[in-house]
Amino acid sequence: MHEPRWLPWARWFGLGFLALFTLIPIYVMISSSVKPLRDVQNGFSWIPTTFTLRPFADIWKTVPLGTYFVNSLIVASISAVASVAVAIFAAYAVSRYRFPGRRVFTVTVLSTQMFPGILFLLPLFMIFVNLGNVTGVELYGSRLGLIITYLTFSLPFAIWMLVGYFDSIPRALDEAAKVDGSGPLGALFRVVIPAAVPGIVAVTIYAFMTAWGEVLFASVMTDDNTRTLAVGLRGYATLNDVYWNQVMAASLVVSIPVVVGFLLLQRYLVQGLTAGAVK
Amino acid sequence: MVARTTPHHDERRTAPPEGGPRPPGAGLHGRVVSRIPLRLRRLGLPYMLILPAILLELLIHVVPMLVGVGMSFLRLTQLYIRNWTAAPFAGLSNYQVAVNFDSAVGASLLHSFFVTVVFTILAVGMSWLFGTAGAVLMQGAFRGRGLLRTLFLVPYALPVYAGVITWSFMLQRDTGLVNHVLVDQLHLFGGDRPFWLIGGNSFAAVVIVAVWKSWPFAFLILMAGLQNIDKDLYEASAIDGAGWWRQLRSVTLPMLRPVNQVLILVLFLWTFNDFNTPYVLFGNAAPQEADLISVHIYQSSFITWNFGSGSAMSVLLLLFLLLVTAVYLVATSRRKSDA
Numbered sequence A: 001m002h003e004p005r006w007l008p009w010a011r012w013f014g015l016g017f018l019a020l021f022t023l024i025p026i027y028v029m030i031s032s033s034v035k036p037l038r039d040v041q042n043g044f045s046w047i048p049t050t051f052t053l054r055p056f057a058d059i060w061k062t063v064p065l066g067t068y069f070v071n072s073l074i075v076a077s078i079s080a081v082a083s084v085a086v087a088i089f090a091a092y093a094v095s096r097y098r099f100p101g102r103r104v105f106t107v108t109v110l111s112t113q114m115f116p117g118i119l120f121l122l123p124l125f126m127i128f129v130n131l132g133n134v135t136g137v138e139l140y141g142s143r144l145g146l147i148i149t150y151l152t153f154s155l156p157f158a159i160w161m162l163v164g165y166f167d168s169i170p171r172a173l174d175e176a177a178k179v180d181g182s183g184p185l186g187a188l189f190r191v192v193i194p195a196a197v198p199g200i201v202a203v204t205i206y207a208f209m210t211a212w213g214e215v216l217f218a219s220v221m222t223d224d225n226t227r228t229l230a231v232g233l234r235g236y237a238t239l240n241d242v243y244w245n246q247v248m249a250a251s252l253v254v255s256i257p258v259v260v261g262f263l264l265l266q267r268y269l270v271q272g273l274t275a276g277a278v279k
Numbered sequence B: 001m002v003a004r005t006t007p008h009h010d011e012r013r014t015a016p017p018e019g020g021p022r023p024p025g026a027g028l029h030g031r032v033v034s035r036i037p038l039r040l041r042r043l044g045l046p047y048m049l050i051l052p053a054i055l056l057e058l059l060i061h062v063v064p065m066l067v068g069v070g071m072s073f074l075r076l077t078q079l080y081i082r083n084w085t086a087a088p089f090a091g092l093s094n095y096q097v098a099v100n101f102d103s104a105v106g107a108s109l110l111h112s113f114f115v116t117v118v119f120t121i122l123a124v125g126m127s128w129l130f131g132t133a134g135a136v137l138m139q140g141a142f143r144g145r146g147l148l149r150t151l152f153l154v155p156y157a158l159p160v161y162a163g164v165i166t167w168s169f170m171l172q173r174d175t176g177l178v179n180h181v182l183v184d185q186l187h188l189f190g191g192d193r194p195f196w197l198i199g200g201n202s203f204a205a206v207v208i209v210a211v212w213k214s215w216p217f218a219f220l221i222l223m224a225g226l227q228n229i230d231k232d233l234y235e236a237s238a239i240d241g242a243g244w245w246r247q248l249r250s251v252t253l254p255m256l257r258p259v260n261q262v263l264i265l266v267l268f269l270w271t272f273n274d275f276n277t278p279y280v281l282f283g284n285a286a287p288q289e290a291d292l293i294s295v296h297i298y299q300s301s302f303i304t305w306n307f308g309s310g311s312a313m314s315v316l317l318l319l320f321l322l323l324v325t326a327v328y329l330v331a332t333s334r335r336k337s338d339a
Helices: A009-034 A037-041 A054-062 A065-096 A101-113 A117-135 A141-168 A170-179 A184-195 A199-212 A214-221 A227-238 A243-266 A266-278 B028-035 B038-071 B093-099 B104-137 B145-152 B160-170 B177-185 B200-227 B231-239 B246-257 B259-272 B276-282 B293-304 B307-338
Strands: none
Touching: A009 B104, A009 B145, A009 B160, A009 B200, A037 A243, A054 A065, A054 A214, A054 A243, A065 A101, A065 A141, A065 A199, A065 A227, A065 A243, A065 B038, A065 B293, A101 A141, A101 B160, A117 A214, A117 B293, A117 B307, A141 A170, A141 A199, A141 A214, A141 A266, A141 B038, A141 B200, A170 A184, A184 A199, A184 B028, A199 A227, A199 A243, A199 A266, A214 A227, A214 A243, A214 B293, A243 B160, A266 B093, B038 B145, B038 B307, B093 B104, B104 B200, B104 B246, B104 B259, B104 B293, B145 B200, B160 B177, B160 B200, B160 B276, B160 B307, B200 B276, B246 B259, B259 B276, B259 B307, B276 B293, B293 B307
């Protein structure tokens, strides 16, 4: 494309604006997390005058952040791994077989992603509470209930992304495995999965991020023992004095695992997320 | 794609011939399986593979949705939450209350609906505009391009609550960055520090935070869409004498049309249903001016513990979204075939 002479200026201005808009909150998060409480309470300043790492030590005492962290870790890891395991089989079927109901399955699964969460919240709450009363399996307030819920939430995108990855693996490789005596499942485990490892890891990260960031169900379906970070972080704000330096430090700490994971696997995630939309 | 009843591949090798050597470990189970006719097993395999996914979808999505529709016809108040089978049938009364705009409940639902419509139009429009501008300006090679692209994706990677809670700190009246810049540094508002999280400004606040959170997704999808445009089209239009603007209007935007069709629908649904942004930004007391529908239904359900009316509101919301989606798909597809 021929670039007009003003384009570098437009680029500088436009991208500069977007970069500032994107980065200012991140800068505020980082710079406020190293300020003493007195400094964040006395009005905002761009440059921290006193540097301290105290907030990073205090966040664990003000609210039981450690418990929330462990809860989030358990719920997000188990639901991510389980979701991807379920999605691998479903995606293999969708990618390699043409069967009646295939389209209905993919369309239904994807469209649930678009429905309002609030629509499922009340009935699921009722089902979990009453299932507990009838069977004694306490899903309400338990990690298990949250794990099943999150695992299903990430399932549609996990299947969609994995179908994309599996489609890009030549079928000739499956055939070769079958000639060697593997069944269709053998071909899946010996050929397709090993060839799709980067994609599978990316989808696992995506499912983990989904569970790690979910707020609505976490705020209703958990109790004091099973509370996750999404709800627990608000604990700093309900105190009489909001410890904003600690809130920022805690936000930073809980963001690091997912942001690092996302950035490391950016290429595969972006490829998977965009594959369906641009096809 | 036409669905076919036979799989693409021959899996005859999965069934060892009767009496032939069996793989180790194939005991009684293996024998039973191999007696099932081969054709049937071949047909059944894809269904076995999607079965776990179907069961989970049924348990968490489909059944609750149907239960939710059922609940909307019950007088499901606090008394009956732990014993819902005893809840009396309410007919359409939950719906009548929700759409009776003379009553307090109906009037506030309608208000919340209109707030959400305006919020969605603004937030989706700005997210799309930012995403398009970002993606178009990122075309071409320049220094720092890769770094910038990564930075733009950070709000998307950040857990929603961490990003939004930072905005709520920035929007604090006395200690926030926004008033520091606007009042202390730019001397606007005649030295009065406005409130951003209560009152009329809260609407602007929630729109901006929603755009901050969702424009990177638009950017991501549009970047991929731009990469798929055939470079020859630009060469050809350049030979025809088209300048940069002309190419943007006659090549780039028309070629992005299918991508935009999906992108705008997805952004619309996510934004309209957004619960996280207002809930984390305002906490339990959403201001009237920024009373978005998801939080509205959530609060009216859990404050009154009237799940029957909450379900009726959710069903109305779903019907509205289905209607908009259907109209949107018909309208955008027809225009596409006209072109």
